[in-house]
Amino acid sequence: MAAGDTSTGRRDAATVSDWDLLAADRLRAQAVPRPGRSFWQDVWSRFISRRMAVFGAVILILIALLAVFGPSLTGRSYNRQESSLANIPPVLSATEFAGQANWFYVNPSLKVIEVTPDGHLVRQVPQVSDDMLTKRAIFEADGTAVQLDYSRQPPVLLGADGQPGERTHLVWNADYRLGTDALGRDVLTRTFYGARISLAVALVATLVNALIGIIYGGVSGYVGGAVDTVMMRIVDIINTIPLALYVILVKVVLGSGGFSSIVIALASVYWVDMARVVRGQALSLKNQEFVLAARTIGSPPGAILRRHILPNALGPIIVTGTMLIPSAIFIEAFLSFIGIGIAPPMASLGTMANDALATLRSSPYQLLAPTATICLIMFAFNFVGDGLRDALDPKLRA
Amino acid sequence: MTRYIVKRLGTSLVTLLFVILLTFVLMHSVPGGPFAQEKEAPPEVLDALNAKYHLDQPLVVQFFEYLGGLLRFELGPSFKYTGRTVNDFIVNGAPFSMRLGLITLVFVLIAAIPMGILAARRNGRWPDAVVMIIATLGITIPSFVAAAGLMYVFAYRLNWVPTFGLDKPTSYILPVLALGGYSLSFLARLMRSSLLEVMGQDYIRTARAKGLSEVRVITRHALRNAIIPVLTVLGPTVAGLLTGSFVIEKIFAIPGMGSYFVDSVTQRDYTTIMGMTTFYAAFLITMVFVVDLFYRLVDPRIELG
Numbered sequence: 167m168a169a170g171d172t173s174t175g176r177r178d179a180a181t182v183s184d185w186d187l188l189a190a191d192r193l194r195a196q197a198v199p200r201p202g203r204s205f206w207q208d209v210w211s212r213f214i215s216r217r218m219a220v221f222g223a224v225i226l227i228l229i230a231l232l233a234v235f236g237p238s239l240t241g242r243s244y245n246r247q248e249s250s251l252a253n254i255p256p257v258l259s260a261t262e263f264a265g266q267a268n269w270f271y272v273n274p275s276l277k278v279i280e281v282t283p284d285g286h287l288v289r290q291v292p293q294v295s296d297d298m299l300t301k302r303a304i305f306e307a308d309g310t311a312v313q314l315d316y317s318r319q320p321p322v323l324l325g326a327d328g329q330p331g332e333r334t335h336l337v338w339n340a341d342y343r344l345g346t347d348a349l350g351r352d353v354l355t356r357t358f359y360g361a362r363i364s365l366a367v368a369l370v371a372t373l374v375n376a377l378i379g380i381i382y383g384g385v386s387g388y389v390g391g392a393v394d395t396v397m398m399r400i401v402d403i404i405n406t407i408p409l410a411l412y413v414i415l416v417k418v419v420l421g422s423g424g425f426s427s428i429v430i431a432l433a434s435v436y437w438v439d440m441a442r443v444v445r446g447q448a449l450s451l452k453n454q455e456f457v458l459a460a461r462t463i464g465s466p467p468g469a470i471l472r473r474h475i476l477p478n479a480l481g482p483i484i485v486t487g488t489m490l491i492p493s494a495i496f497i498e499a500f501l502s503f504i505g506i507g508i509a510p511p512m513a514s515l516g517t518m519a520n521d522a523l524a525t526l527r528s529s530p531y532q533l534l535a536p537t538a539t540i541c542l543i544m545f546a547f548n549f550v551g552d553g554l555r556d557a558l559d560p561k562l563r564a
Numbered sequence: 565m566t567r568y569i570v571k572r573l574g575t576s577l578v579t580l581l582f583v584i585l586l587t588f589v590l591m592h593s594v595p596g597g598p599f600a601q602e603k604e605a606p607p608e609v610l611d612a613l614n615a616k617y618h619l620d621q622p623l624v625v626q627f628f629e630y631l632g633g634l635l636r637f638e639l640g641p642s643f644k645y646t647g648r649t650v651n652d653f654i655v656n657g658a659p660f661s662m663r664l665g666l667i668t669l670v671f672v673l674i675a676a677i678p679m680g681i682l683a684a685r686r687n688g689r690w691p692d693a694v695v696m697i698i699a700t701l702g703i704t705i706p707s708f709v710a711a712a713g714l715m716y717v718f719a720y721r722l723n724w725v726p727t728f729g730l731d732k733p734t735s736y737i738l739p740v741l742a743l744g745g746y747s748l749s750f751l752a753r754l755m756r757s758s759l760l761e762v763m764g765q766d767y768i769r770t771a772r773a774k775g776l777s778e779v780r781v782i783t784r785h786a787l788r789n790a791i792i793p794v795l796t797v798l799g800p801t802v803a804g805l806l807t808g809s810f811v812i813e814k815i816f817a818i819p820g821m822g823s824y825f826v827d828s829v830t831q832r833d834y835t836t837i838m839g840m841t842t843f844y845a846a847f848l849i850t851m852v853f854v855v856d857l858f859y860r861l862v863d864p865r866i867e868l869g
Binding site for chain 1: 582590716841
């Protein structure tokens, strides 16, 4: 019997004899008042109590739903070009003329678009003549002429009589909710496709980390010795080249294969960080008693790794994963942005941002949709990651 | 110390050698070879080209020739721009990238460390919240998004700064902000959390008990230990900033090394890709090595070996 127990026994002896039955309330003190909670129930309740993390998770689910079902909601495709309706913003400033049912909008490339009062785009009004000297262009709309005076900044639409229109209205673009890009493609649909690519990259990064990173790191750490040294040297070498550089190299070798080559490039190197983390965990866990116990009863190494080491390393694995996923999304957007990622006409948030940069001065809305989406995805993943980290291991909280 | 330096130099060289080998093998496994184009060149022309660039020799011979060139700091000729060498690209681009990188580095250091200290000292109050919001924004917003947004607001809309180039002192503002945003946020967060941890230690209480002023407690006692994690990540940070970000150089039309590298990739200029990668890797390894030495000087407790 331990020393502490004997001393309490002696104190009790003054009041109660050792052989008396315990009072009913002292028996109950040993009872567990509430049902036990498993580790995962604890994690879940800690995660759910963090408002930003839940918010991030909801945003991610929404983006995923839109990425999957969005294109069928808009009914447009990412590559259909309507060059007569290029560079049309989400909100149009349309001019109304007396006697005309429809209104007219001048886009940044000085094309006149006929718009219905409820915001539907009818067509690009054909141009009849263009007088370079007076800087006036005549457009023919339903029998009447419309003049565009582009000597002024911004250009002004005039009626057939040379007088300005009755009034200008701001109308929402009812056909293209987020406008069209420089080639007349629907920005909203392309944003959905871009989000789809981003989330697909996130999925690939997760799979690669889970399949290669965890197994590689686990084997390296658990087997140890020369195997570990060689395996980690390989990781060191891959780690020396900046990841983006390596992905570029792999992409060059594979040719401009669009999405598949990005996937292969990421898959071939993107597991090294995870491998390091898992190796570190395996190194510290493999000397613990429960692993020794498993070895004693003759569990094969594979089973020890799978059933004993990896479940115990799950916290750090998930935390590392949630940090690696946003950076994979960033790498894809970054490569597409500099022109060596997703090949056109496929839409990626990076290529969209790059295309929008060319027309930034006249059509800034084209930049807003892809950049806001990628920021939202990055924020959401970061909040979920922070929430998971705190929920899985409150000690790690920075 | 000397033994440690020699050992580290050795492993760095081996790593670099493997990087070179890897890039070499990758670049030589590109299907079609460097001169494959949409318009098929006559076989005699191809043979002549291959002979000129020694591509007709066995791979092993080519590899050792390449290594020999590297020892003389020659990265070979460009396959796409006749008469120009990879060295030309680096010599032309490096001054721009380095200058931008150095300014960014100075900016990041003089902003991030005080930000981290401020956040840690006012932990839980509004200065902490402000710093953490800035840091979270800096970490989550991709650099090209930040660059494009900054450019639209401050160059196009407000017309405060030029949109491209590095001609005026004001033209550095936006590239420095966009390039340094991530490192700034990361270092500020790191500084904050490590200082918070150090401030809870016993020796800080002792220093206060001696009656030292708060400024002296932080500068003489707390910072010396709290700065170590910051120094650890400084190596890759310095290398990344100095070699320049491809995206920033592209958006702001800065003729640095990054823009040459991106060009060489889109043009499939294999020797340039190979040479630039080797240069980046060598630079990165050197920086990590230098910072590692420095870090061991700051903290004598760290074992050499």
